[in-house]
Amino acid sequence: MKLLLTGFDPFGKDKINPAIEAVKKVPDEISGLQIAKLEIPTVFFKSAEKIHKAILSEKPDFILNIGQAGGRYGITPERVAINFDDARIPDNEGQQPKEELIHDDGENAYFTQLPVKEMSKAIKEEQIPSYVSTTAGAFVCNHVMYQVQYMIHREFPNIKGGFMHIPFLPSQVVNRPGVPSLSLADDVRGITAAVKVLAVK
Amino acid sequence: MKLLLTGFDPFGKDKINPAIEAVKKVPDEISGLQIAKLEIPTVFFKSAEKIHKAILSEKPDFILNIGQAGGRYGITPERVAINFDDARIPDNEGQQPKEELIHDDGENAYFTQLPVKEMSKAIKEEQIPSYVSTTAGAFVCNHVMYQVQYMIHREFPNIKGGFMHIPFLPSQVVNRPGVPSLSLADDVRGITAAVKVLAVK
Amino acid sequence: MKLLLTGFDPFGKDKINPAIEAVKKVPDEISGLQIAKLEIPTVFFKSAEKIHKAILSEKPDFILNIGQAGGRYGITPERVAINFDDARIPDNEGQQPKEELIHDDGENAYFTQLPVKEMSKAIKEEQIPSYVSTTAGAFVCNHVMYQVQYMIHREFPNIKGGFMHIPFLPSQVVNRPGVPSLSLADDVRGITAAVKVLAVK
Amino acid sequence: MKLLLTGFDPFGKDKINPAIEAVKKVPDEISGLQIAKLEIPTVFFKSAEKIHKAILSEKPDFILNIGQAGGRYGITPERVAINFDDARIPDNEGQQPKEELIHDDGENAYFTQLPVKEMSKAIKEEQIPSYVSTTAGAFVCNHVMYQVQYMIHREFPNIKGGFMHIPFLPSQVVNRPGVPSLSLADDVRGITAAVKVLAVK
Numbered sequence: 001m002k003l004l005l006t007g008f009d010p011f012g013k014d015k016i017n018p019a020i021e022a023v024k025k026v027p028d029e030i031s032g033l034q035i036a037k038l039e040i041p042t043v044f045f046k047s048a049e050k051i052h053k054a055i056l057s058e059k060p061d062f063i064l065n066i067g068q069a070g071g072r073y074g075i076t077p078e079r080v081a082i083n084f085d086d087a088r089i090p091d092n093e094g095q096q097p098k099e100e101l102i103h104d105d106g107e108n109a110y111f112t113q114l115p116v117k118e119m120s121k122a123i124k125e126e127q128i129p130s131y132v133s134t135t136a137g138a139f140v141c142n143h144v145m146y147q148v149q150y151m152i153h154r155e156f157p158n159i160k161g162g163f164m165h166i167p168f169l170p171s172q173v174v175n176r177p178g179v180p181s182l183s184l185a186d187d188v189r190g191i192t193a194a195v196k197v198l199a200v201k
Numbered sequence: 202m203k204l205l206l207t208g209f210d211p212f213g214k215d216k217i218n219p220a221i222e223a224v225k226k227v228p229d230e231i232s233g234l235q236i237a238k239l240e241i242p243t244v245f246f247k248s249a250e251k252i253h254k255a256i257l258s259e260k261p262d263f264i265l266n267i268g269q270a271g272g273r274y275g276i277t278p279e280r281v282a283i284n285f286d287d288a289r290i291p292d293n294e295g296q297q298p299k300e301e302l303i304h305d306d307g308e309n310a311y312f313t314q315l316p317v318k319e320m321s322k323a324i325k326e327e328q329i330p331s332y333v334s335t336t337a338g339a340f341v342c343n344h345v346m347y348q349v350q351y352m353i354h355r356e357f358p359n360i361k362g363g364f365m366h367i368p369f370l371p372s373q374v375v376n377r378p379g380v381p382s383l384s385l386a387d388d389v390r391g392i393t394a395a396v397k398v399l400a401v402k
Numbered sequence: 403m404k405l406l407l408t409g410f411d412p413f414g415k416d417k418i419n420p421a422i423e424a425v426k427k428v429p430d431e432i433s434g435l436q437i438a439k440l441e442i443p444t445v446f447f448k449s450a451e452k453i454h455k456a457i458l459s460e461k462p463d464f465i466l467n468i469g470q471a472g473g474r475y476g477i478t479p480e481r482v483a484i485n486f487d488d489a490r491i492p493d494n495e496g497q498q499p500k501e502e503l504i505h506d507d508g509e510n511a512y513f514t515q516l517p518v519k520e521m522s523k524a525i526k527e528e529q530i531p532s533y534v535s536t537t538a539g540a541f542v543c544n545h546v547m548y549q550v551q552y553m554i555h556r557e558f559p560n561i562k563g564g565f566m567h568i569p570f571l572p573s574q575v576v577n578r579p580g581v582p583s584l585s586l587a588d589d590v591r592g593i594t595a596a597v598k599v600l601a602v603k
Numbered sequence: 604m605k606l607l608l609t610g611f612d613p614f615g616k617d618k619i620n621p622a623i624e625a626v627k628k629v630p631d632e633i634s635g636l637q638i639a640k641l642e643i644p645t646v647f648f649k650s651a652e653k654i655h656k657a658i659l660s661e662k663p664d665f666i667l668n669i670g671q672a673g674g675r676y677g678i679t680p681e682r683v684a685i686n687f688d689d690a691r692i693p694d695n696e697g698q699q700p701k702e703e704l705i706h707d708d709g710e711n712a713y714f715t716q717l718p719v720k721e722m723s724k725a726i727k728e729e730q731i732p733s734y735v736s737t738t739a740g741a742f743v744c745n746h747v748m749y750q751v752q753y754m755i756h757r758e759f760p761n762i763k764g765g766f767m768h769i770p771f772l773p774s775q776v777v778n779r780p781g782v783p784s785l786s787l788a789d790d791v792r793g794i795t796a797a798v799k800v801l802a803v804k
Contacts, residue, residue: 071781073379080484082511082536099519109484109511117501127372129382134484134544135537142536170387171328178274178674178781180381181330186371272580283683283712283737300720310685310712318702335685335745336738343737379473379580475781529774531784572789573730580676582783583732588773 002034003195004060006051008067008140011042012089018169019066022187030192031199036060042092042140044085048147055156062160062198063148064114066191067141069165070172073180074129075190077116078136078163081145082109086138102146110149114162115201119194128182128190136163164194203235204396205261207252209268209341212243213290219370220267223388231393232400237261243293243341245286249348256357263361263399264349265315267392268342270366271373274381275330276391278317279337279364282346283310287339303347311350315363316402320395329383329391337364365395404436405597406462408453410469410542413444414491420571421468424589432594433601438462444494444542446487450549457558464562464600465550466516468593469543471567472574475582476531477592479518480538480565483547484511488540504548512551516564517603521596530584530592538565566596605637606798607663609654611670611743614645615692621772622669625790633795634802639663645695645743647688651750658759665763665801666751667717669794670744672768673775676783677732678793680719681739681766684748685712689741705749713752717765718804722797731785731793739766767797 007020020039028035036058040047051063069076083106085097116132123130136142145163152159167182182190208221221240229236237259241248252264270277284307286298317333324331337343346364353360368383383391409422422441430437438460442449453465471478485508487499518534525532538544547565554561569584584592610623623642631638639661643650654666672679686709688700719735726733739745748766755762770785785793 073374073381079486079540080511082482082513084481084513084536107511108509108513109482111484111486111510124375127370127375129371129374129378131378133537134486134540135535138481138536169328170330170383173274173330174325174328177330177332180274182371182382183384183387185386186384280687280741281685281712283714285682285714285737308712309710309714310683312685312687312711334738335687335741336736339682339737475776475783526777529772529777531773531776531780533780571730572732572785575676575732576727576730579732579734582676583785584773585786585789587788588786 002036002058002060003062003064003198004036004038004054004058006038006040006065008040008042009092011092014172016169016171017068018166018184018187019068021184022166022191023066025184025188026191030195033195033199040144044091044095044097044140044143047140047144051144051148052151055151060159064195065144065148065163067163067165068168070168071179072165072167074131074167075123076131076133076165077114077119077194078112078145078165079116079132079134080109080111081136081142081149083107083146084138085143088139091140102143103150106150110146110153112162113160115197116162118197122193122197123190126189126193128186130190133165136165141165164191203237203259203261204263204265204399205237205239205255205259207239207241207266209241209243210293212293215373217370217372218269219367219385219388220269222385223367223392224267226385226389227392231396234396234400241345245292245296245298245341245344248341248345252349253352256352261360265396266345266349266364268364268366269369271369272380273366273368275332275368276324277332277334277366278315278320278395279313279346279366280317280333280335281310281312282337282343282350284308284347285339286344289340292341303344304351307351311347311354313363314361316398317363319398323394323398324391327390327394329387331391334366337366342366365392404438404460404462405464405466405600406438406440406456406460408440408442408467410442410444411494413494416574418571418573419470420568420586420589421470423586424568424593425468427586427590428593432597435597435601442546446493446497446499446542446545449542449546453546453550454553457553462561466597467546467550467565469565469567470570472570473581474567474569476533476569477525478533478535478567479516479521479596480514480547480567481518481534481536482511482513483538483544483551485509485548486540487545490541493542504545505552508552512548512555514564515562517599518564520599524595524599525592528591528595530588532592535567538567543567566593605639605661605663606665606667606801607639607641607657607661609641609643609668611643611645612695614695617775619772619774620671621769621787621790622671624787625769625794626669628787628791629794633798636798636802643747647694647698647700647743647746650743650747654751655754658754663762667798668747668751668766670766670768671771673771674782675768675770677734677770678726679734679736679768680717680722680797681715681748681768682719682735682737683712683714684739684745684752686710686749687741688746691742694743705746706753709753713749713756715765716763718800719765721800725796725800726793729792729796731789733793736768739768744768767794
């Protein structure tokens with residue numbers, strides 16, 4: 001069994017993105033589940049194209065996309081992705097869609113196939129704060145979660161897909177007073193614990 | 202040169218106190234400064250007595266007390282201690298003073314002798330959130346900071362003393378949603394960076 | 403033209419719900435738009451039944467449901483409702499659904515027909531904090547928003563429906579330290595400003 | 604009996620200061636206590652000079668200074684002022700002292716003569732969030748609180764002095780997401796409730 005694990009590159013004012021940094025440090029195998037890792041650009045559509053190619057070459061059983069959610073206090077598996085792009089800042093290629101559908105022929109929203117409550121519980125058992133989120137926002141994170149679901153529903157019905165957000169790193173909040181953070185080591189342990197839930201299913 | 206570094210034991214509902222855990226993991230020598238470590242009880246007066254004995258036996262040049270400040274987002278060197286005990290919860294021996302002076306013949310407050318801005322800057326250069334605080338509260342943390350200053354002003358004029366607060370650990374906020382945390386590894390790195398400022402003075 | 407404006411009764415540990423309190427104080431007419439007001443119970447399904455009856459009797463052009471979102475800092479028009487009930491606490495009749503669909507034959511989610519960005523802008527122009535939210539949660543608030551959309555898509559295609567969350571009142575956070583609030587007067591002004599946007603469409 | 608009630612003018616990026624706005628709206632008499640109101644500039648030393656003149660002309664029995672503390676969730680009577688100026692931003696005349704004593708011959712700190720716990724309790728009984736603070740910071744608010752105490756201890760031993768901080772207004776946080784606020788009406792009610800405690804002493 002194989003998991004495709006993706007992380008975004010840095011965006012906005014940040015020079016680092018905990019998502020890709022954490023993904024790099026996750027083990028290559030977790031409880032017998034092979035981990036194929038992929039860096040994706042924080043760019044609408046292009047990120048999805050890169051995942052599509054990786055699905056064809058890697059043929060994963062699971063997809064888990066990791067993204068940064070500045071301001072959150074813990075690791076948050078996402079419940080649902082919506083058919084909606086609305087960007088507060090430009091993506092890494094300058095695109096800034098406003099109140100747009102992602103796919104005219106897609107569902108309004110898709111629910112993850114992953115057991116998000118169990119994943120969150122496993123993260124908390126590692127002594128890392130976590131809760132299940134019901135919004136991935138409307139920027140590239142939600143876009144990618146939605147796109148993966150769209151592909152699953154159209155082309156890859158046997159893949160189970162999902163998304164997790166992780167907080168800023170401590171280094172990212174040194175000049176953001178009053179904003180919470182989580183260490184990279186805890187990100188890695190948290191992601192690993194969540195993936196282990198998938199491995200033993 | 203020698204630093205006496207103290208950390209409190211757990212109190213309230215918590216089974217762990219990051220202060221003593223971090224103190225244990227700080228190196229025994231930092232840039233030529235010897236580190237003498239001491240666990241102190243979260244108990245009014247008894248904590249100070251234990252420090253007094255350690256001063257006599259260790260003859261330190263610096264004293265740095267570390268305490269937990271649940272709810273803070275970074276490591277916070279304290280500027281000032283006040284002559285005032287006012288406990289929201291009982292200490293570890295059931296004492297709960299309300300609006301009481303610590304010493305009738307002490308100053309209203311004492312300022313630290315430590316270079317708190319430089320210490321905070323050094324912590325931030327380690328990519329760990331930090332700011333200088335102007336209140337150590339009115340529980341045992343402020344009490345200990347005040348008591349150390351009282352001793353310095355009465356008996357040990359050559360010692361430089363100070364206090365730093367550190368946030369909850371991630372494990373402590375697993376069931377405290379919306380409360381920030383910092384990892385033990387970052388506590389240790391932050392304390393070490395602050396102590397290095399003292400070492401090179 | 404007529405707007406059906408609903409507010410929930412108190413739930414959980416609170417003896418008051420700013421939603422129904424604010425609804426009561428909104429004017430009965432705003433820029434020519436008649437306001438029909440309705441108190442609804444914080445109860446899965448029963449809340450929706452009560453709204454269904456009111457739609458039949460009042461024949462509104464717009465429906466706006468107001469709910470409390472403890473912990474938010476401003477008034478938040480909601481973008482989307484999801485086909486999902488998951489209750490952290492029981493509703494006012496003891497029901498506590500866990501990870502359940504609301505309607506087997508409903509869409510995964512429905513987007514509001516209301517101009518939420520304009521509404522949020524109008525609230526901010528009243529000097530009241532506001533932002534558009536992409537999650538109404540998974541308790542009775544999301545349930546009602548979803549149910550209204552389900553009715554609109556099945557039975558009442560000419561009605562435009564939507565939902566707004568408002569923060570705790572100051573009285574509700576007196577014993578919830580570190581939790582933000584908004585006054586009832588600002589709730590009323592904010593709702594009125596948002597409704598005015600609908601009136602002039 | 605007479606209370607001198609002061610409020611600061613706007614400073615930093617803000618065009619309004621809730622302190623002086625609230626002071627203006629407090630009744631001119633509360634439970635038999637006459638209220639003399641004074642606007643003071645957010646300027647080190649000059650603010651204190653203006654208060655000194657007002658003490659000579661008004662001969663108050665109590666002094667209560669009101670200041671803005673952006674980021675706080677409730678009204679906070681202050682326990683203590685420290686002999687320390689350290690400004691993160693310039694005051695309204697461009698002064699920006701760094702780690703300076705206010706008075707070489709003053710105490711390190713002065714405690715308020717006002718019953719801050721009773722005042723906070725009275726504010727909470729008005730259903731407004733409040734707690735006693737142990738720091739007024741190190742900008743002009745702490746400066747004024749310290750200066751008033753310095754005058755009391757030198758010249759006016761019969762006056763009882765104190766300070767209360769109030770949060771941002773909602774209008775001030777419209778473009779400060781995630782920052783709490785309190786309405787002007789609640790500021791006025793809270794200050795009035797606190798002053799009533801003094802009136803009945």
